[in-house]
Amino acid sequence: MxxxxxxxxxxxxxxxxxxxxxxxxxxxxxxxxxxxxxxxxxxxxxxxxxxxxxxxxxxxxxxxxxxxxxxxxxxxxxxxxxxxxxxxxxxxxxxxxxxxxxxxxxxxxxxxxxxxxxxxxxxxxxxxxxxxxxxxxxxxxxxxxxxxxxxxxxxxxEAVRPLPGLSLDRLDVECTHYQPAPELLRADPEQPPVQEVLTSDLLKSNCLVTGQPDWGSVQIAYSGPPIDQEGLLRYLVSFRQHQEFHEPCVERIFMDIWTRCRPVRLSVYARYTRRGGLDINPWRTSHPQQPPAHARTPRQ
The missing domain is CATH 3.30.1130.10 (GTP cyclohydrolase I, C-terminal domain/NADPH-dependent 7-cyano-7-deazaguanine reductase, N-terminal domain)
Structure with missing residues (x-):
């Protein structure tokens, strides 16, 4: 938003x-x-x-x-x-x-x-x-x-630190989708289950009404079949020209991963840079746990 x-x-x-x-x-x-x-x-x-x-x-x-x-x-x-x-x-x-x-x-x-x-x-x-x-x-x-x-x-x-996890941004991928493309998501159910925390600072969407850019960092924590990391990064980049408020964007990311990759557990947490003196940081989880601490990223 x-x-x-x-x-x-x-x-x-x-x-x-x-x-x-x-x-x-x-x-x-x-x-x-x-x-x-x-x-x-x-x-x-x-x-x-x-x-x-x-x-x-x-x-x-x-x-x-x-x-x-x-x-x-x-x-x-x-x-x-x-x-x-x-x-x-x-x-x-x-x-x-x-x-x-x-x-x-x-x-x-x-x-x-x-x-x-x-x-x-x-x-x-x-x-x-x-x-x-x-x-x-x-x-x-x-x-x-x-x-x-x-x-x-x-x-x-007041804590200031990057979102903890393995950065997907280290991957050298070709990006061609700039509207949400859930078809880029895939997991391999034939592989042993994993537990991972993955992050990216490349999340960007646009305000639903004004078209202004909304910049964010996202953390995806899951357990289950290993998710293809290149596909996940390309999927996150695909929000770049999407117009939607912060909260529905995070819920869309959660639902796409939940339905396409079928993890056993999943949480999605995004921290967006502030505008008008406010930052908004939606967090969605499939299982009960304590909310993340209010620690802003360096860009916030």
Whole structure:
């Protein structure tokens, strides 16, 4: 998902993309007025179901996981009017019926800028309550959202490191596909099963609405028949001209590997470079495990 449209790229009419998606009410791809007074109505939830249906998910997905966000531009006023700043880490479960459109998230966070709060805990609780309401708005049930604020004295603990694993980018492959090509994926069920963690920094897709590039790194951890690494790298490169938000891209990668290569276990984790002071890092897994730590890559 992207935040601000580049002036050189013509915006697509959001209403023409998908009548079910809620994009018609989104600020993405449109001029937006910035308010610095708290306004939770700025949050724009988008249903996950339409994009999941495109990749064959109509019931319960074969994965769980979360969308891990980092907000680098969070500020508010204390009771004396003095500005406060923090980094914010958000953990949004993949089972929420909606995701948050990122430009609306940016506008919402900016609405804290001239609003007074007693302390950081009040800010955290306000963020959590508003996100829970927006993310579960279309559901009869509700759930939790993780919100953690890092104040300036804690910033030294923020980790920066590449995604761990064996880099696929070491392979000298010819790339000819620039739209998702799942036919490039293959595994050899005749070989003994393996357990591998593979990474690439060559993931790139484009914003569904504005066409702006979204740059990312991806980690694929699996156990099962060995996946052909050259084919996997060429498959990841094939997203280069694909237009889709971050979260559906990762779910598409998961589903293509899951159905084509038939691993016993699989997790797909992507960390995208920030835009508008936000980075989005979707993670999907076939089996229960702890979410990855909030450690950003050097490009983030």
């Amino acid at each position: 992207s935040a601000d449209p580049a002036s050189s790229i013509p915006a697509v009419d959001p209403a023409g993309l998908d009548g079910r998606s809620g994009l018609a009410s989104s600020p993405l791809g449109r001029p937006a007025a910035y308010t610095d007074t708290y306004d939770p109505t700025l949050l724009c939830p988008l249903p996950r179901a339409p994009k999941r249906a495109e990749i064959g998910i109509t019931g319960t997905p074969p994965f769980t996981g979360a969308d891990l966000w980092t907000a680098f531009e969070l500020s508010w006023l204390n009771d004396r009017g003095k500005p406060q700043v923090a980094l914010a880490h958000f953990t949004i479960p993949a089972e929420t019926p909606c995701l948050i459109e990122s430009k609306s998230f940016k506008l919402y966070l900016n609405s804290f800028n001239q609003t007074r709060f007693a302390d950081a805990e009040q800010v955290r609780e306000r963020l959590r309550a508003d996100l829970v309401e927006a993310l579960w708005r279309s559901s009869e049930r509700t759930g939790s959202v993780g919100v953690r604020l890092r104040l300036p004295h804690e910033w030294g603990a």
